[in-house]
Amino acid sequence: KYGGPGPGSQVHVPMHDELDLSVVRLTEGELKAEVATALTGTLTVSMPGVSSWRPALEVPRSLGSGVVHLAFDADAKQNEQVARALREAYRTLKERGFEVLLETWSRELGKGIDDLLASGHEPTLLAGEDAHAAVNEIVVEATGVSRILKNAVRATELLAIEFPEPRWIVPGIIPEGTTILAGKPKMGKSWLALGTSVAVAAGGVALGTKRVERGAVLYLALEDNPRRLQSRLKKLLPGGAAPEGLELATEWRRLGDGGLEALETWLNTHPDARLVVIDTLAKFRAGQAGKNLYKEDYEAVEPLVELAADHNVAILIVHHLRKLGAEDPLDQVSGSMGLTGGADGALVLNRERGRADAYLYVTGRDIEEEKELALSW
Numbered sequence: 001k002y003g004g005p006g007p008g009s010q011v012h013v014p015m016h017d018e019l020d021l022s023v024v025r026l027t028e029g030e031l032k033a034e035v036a037t038a039l040t041g042t043l044t045v046s047m048p049g050v051s052s053w054r055p056a057l058e059v060p061r062s063l064g065s066g067v068v069h070l071a072f073d074a075d076a077k078q079n080e081q082v083a084r085a086l087r088e089a090y091r092t093l094k095e096r097g098f099e100v101l102l103e104t105w106s107r108e109l110g111k112g113i114d115d116l117l118a119s120g121h122e123p124t125l126l127a128g129e130d131a132h133a134a135v136n137e138i139v140v141e142a143t144g145v146s147r148i149l150k151n152a153v154r155a156t157e158l159l160a161i162e163f164p165e166p167r168w169i170v171p172g173i174i175p176e177g178t179t180i181l182a183g184k185p186k187m188g189k190s191w192l193a194l195g196t197s198v199a200v201a202a203g204g205v206a207l208g209t210k211r212v213e214r215g216a217v218l219y220l221a222l223e224d225n226p227r228r229l230q231s232r233l234k235k236l237l238p239g240g241a242a243p244e245g246l247e248l249a250t251e252w253r254r255l256g257d258g259g260l261e262a263l264e265t266w267l268n269t270h271p272d273a274r275l276v277v278i279d280t281l282a283k284f285r286a287g288q289a290g291k292n293l294y295k296e297d298y299e300a301v302e303p304l305v306e307l308a309a310d311h312n313v314a315i316l317i318v319h320h321l322r323k324l325g326a327e328d329p330l331d332q333v334s335g336s337m338g339l340t341g342g343a344d345g346a347l348v349l350n351r352e353r354g355r356a357d358a359y360l361y362v363t364g365r366d367i368e369e370e371k372e373l374a375l376s377w
Helices: 030-040 050-056 058-063 074-078 080-095 109-118 128-134 138-142 155-160 189-202 226-236 259-268 293-311 337-342
Strands: 023-027 043-046 067-072 099-104 168-170 177-183 216-221 246-249 273-279 314-320 345-350 357-364 371-376
Touching (some): 023 030, 023 058, 030 043, 050 080, 177 337, 189 216, 189 226, 189 246, 189 314, 293 314, 293 337
Parallel strands (some): 177 345, 273 314
Antiparallel strands (some): 345 357
16 A cells, blocks of 8 residues: 555555566556556556545655556546546646656456456456456557557657558548448448448458458448348359358447447457448437537547547448538538548448449548549449
């Protein structure tokens, strides 16, 4: 324990051999601290409650640490008191000269620790692959690989950073991140999305000309039933076997009701994942109150943007067009500009009913030049 008298000011420090004390992690919850320390080799200090953040700041100073990780978990995202304490700790540590990194921890962390304890493991005795599996990739999450938030960077420093090129799922059309695919009802959106999914899962060719790299794909066909989905697959794979890397679901929990957490679990268990298709957004998003349409639309895609960035995958969100046309293709997308503004890119599919040819408008943050592709069935 470290701190003044009384349980409110005590800080739990798990002791393990061969720890690099130049880096310390601060979080809330002794069990989570034990797990993170044992599996990552970074001393993780827990504070029992938000009132103990301030005495905990003395730990890295007394240990001579130079770098401090502040760990946001699911509680910190939802609990304003915890979030406020984290912001206060961040400012104080920066003022004292520490390099401070903010981490985002998986929502599955708490469940993983519960599973670990239920299996009879003690946190201080963690070892082997069983412990790693039980805490749902805590090694990756706790070391901040997912996304580390930092202070503003100087322009000179920014220019010196070598960023990797965007990961293209379909070259020139669908990069990693979130892309909205919008079209009128019964005009081929689902065919296009399913065909792309088959191509990526097989490592074949999308849209007849775009060779794609193989990876796991999850297709949420939320407006279909298994019989209709099977029929579509047979038409796309005449005489051929379905690729092993394609998984399909016709039912999924909604956003805000465990749907996002289920997607995150699927991605954690499929490290080779490249594409997730949500068909359609209306069947996945939470209910709309109608008070602030822009805010509600933006919040419908924002968590998917973060999820795609955390896992370097593409999330293709199938949506509808307005009944009335518009000059700007993005203005044709149903809903407010919060949808297209929140997503990383947009594909707008236009086809006249009864015709075999169509046009696909392509735009996005990683699309250097907007374009319109002529398609045929």
